[in-house]
Amino acid sequence: MMTYFMSWYIQDFLRVFSSGHFLVPEIFLLALLYIALVDEEKGVLSFWVGFIGGLLWDLRWPGVPGLSSGVYVFSVLMVRWVWFSLPSSGRTVPVFGLLLWSGHLLITFIRLLMWGLREQEILKTFVVQQAVLIPMVMLACLLYVWRMNQDDV
């Protein structure tokens, strides 16, 4: 639970610090997806935590209440469905990373659309956001590998 709380707080912290000058990385969603993938028992918890976290985000920052919560839950649901539909041999680290990254796509595009930017600025903001997101996804993959190794010992 602490992971959810801390990730939401860090994301909020960055949002306050940035004053809306750049698109903050979706750290909370990353934590949600990571836990939802590595711990199959926490599916239901991930949905409701995602729902509450998204709702709080929408209430805290200019947005439409229900939007982030809905997208968070939908992303977790889809990613989890794909991941656990795969055979054990197919659950590799690249697939894990790909799912984490693709789980962000929907919310990223919605945030970009709501940002109110012009076409060329949207692309620039997207690139910057991805430049932050991809290292975070890679870090999550490393953590996943480490966790796998720990489990195998």
Add this chain to the structure above:
Amino acid sequence: MRRPLKGNNFSGELIHGLIAIAISLLLLAFAPRAGEVYRIPADAVGKFLYYPEYPAVFLNVTFRKLSLWFTERASLISQIQSLSRENWLLKVAAGRRKVAEEIIVLDSSIVNTRVTLRSPENWWTEIRLNKGQENGLKPGLPMLQDGYLIGRLSRVESGYSWGDLITSPSLLIPVVVDQTRDLGVVTGDGQGSVWLQYVPEGRFIEKGMTVSTALVSESLPPGLPIGMVTGETRRLSGDVDAYKIQPGGDFVRLYTVEILTEEKKKP
């Protein structure tokens, strides 16, 4: 290895997920109509997060101040440079104007004369000039050649005047060595040489130092250049050294003389 998600578990999860999505969609649907309803919880969330967000606000404000400080500093440096340049240009402009004014004042206070007599027996002591009282000349006024002091008027009559040269032993001019501020007296030897005398013993007077009139005489303005120390010395009675001066004026080609009068007309 990990277990695959069981069918029943996934169905249960799916129901939870769909319920959460359905609530979210309901909230989204009511959002445009229920702006006031959402404002209360939004305010509550904002109030609740006031203290947790305080470090971020502090960091943000500090960062902005720092950024502003650097921006302002760069701007101030740029302004200082611009003002310095402007100040320098104004100084140059003011200096030019001042110099021009001084030239006009100086021109108006100088009377140009011609040498009408320089007798061989008094070749190094006196000369006669072609202007006198009617031109505002008075005894004691300095005689210049190319800006250098060469003597002073001794007698002024109507239509002509006489002047003593600094090469004359009878003319004593109080002077100052510009580099050391040592006071002394310049006088001639009657044979074409000029000597700096009465400089206190032990003073370090070197070749190349310049000599000009001192603020001692009432009739001679201070700062009129006379000449340069040649480095040659001679021992006078009383074991005092005299330093030879190379006069700035050319005593061999002495055809015209400028008299610096006391009248200074402002333009």
